[in-house]
């Protein structure tokens with residue numbers, strides 16, 4: 001009797017989890033109302049220059065994002081006048097759990113769970129209620145090495161985005177923010193994980209172009225503009241990127 005009851009309860013829990021995941025995905029990809037993407041700035045290294053930059057940070061540093069999503073969505077016939085709404089949330093003082101370096105599947109799963117738990121505890125209240133939460137890790141422009149890898153999670157609909165604390169970097173910063181935001185809508189990367197080169201054809205903004213290289217723009221989920229067979233550059237801002245048809249299909253812009 002008890003055993004049957006336990007199995008029933010377990011089944012109910014599993015069904016609820018599956019249902020919530022499905023509902024979340026359906027909501028994220030139905031594009032019936034604007035999706036609220038809230039940005040939470042964090043001073044990653046705790047330095048004074050970044051602190052001063054964040055004290056003055058306002059929405060104008062993200063002004064390119066909403067029109068970009070509107071323009072790209074319209075290309076695929078999404079009728080919403082504002083598919084994505086960007087909200088600048090309050091600063092978060094706590095640091096997220098460090099991303100594991102070993103790259104194993106198990107540590108990635110464990111980090112994703114700890115990250116979701118951390119986000120659940122540390123997200124400051126804001127209005128409107130966010131659909132997607134992106135935690136922006138700000139680094140000084142003289143940051144010694146390459147920025148850590150940014151991550152966007154579809155499950156939990158949140159992301160950890162590494163950006164530069166400088167007005168002059170507003171362009172590239174917004175490219176990274178848009179890229180990670182799309183991961184939370186179900187988009188996948190379109191570059192080779194080893195070489196970081198955009199994959200042909202889905203990682204190319206204009207795969208039909210003749211000659212194929214150099215390309216003028218980047219596919220957003222490939223992240224780079226292919227120049228030569230083994231050379232690609234980071235786009236200067238969102239106007240040098242577009243959302244390709246495979247990504248549009250993944251995020252529900254094309255049915």
Ligand SMILES: [Zn+2]
Pocket residue numbers: 179180183188189
């Ligand atoms: Zn990515």
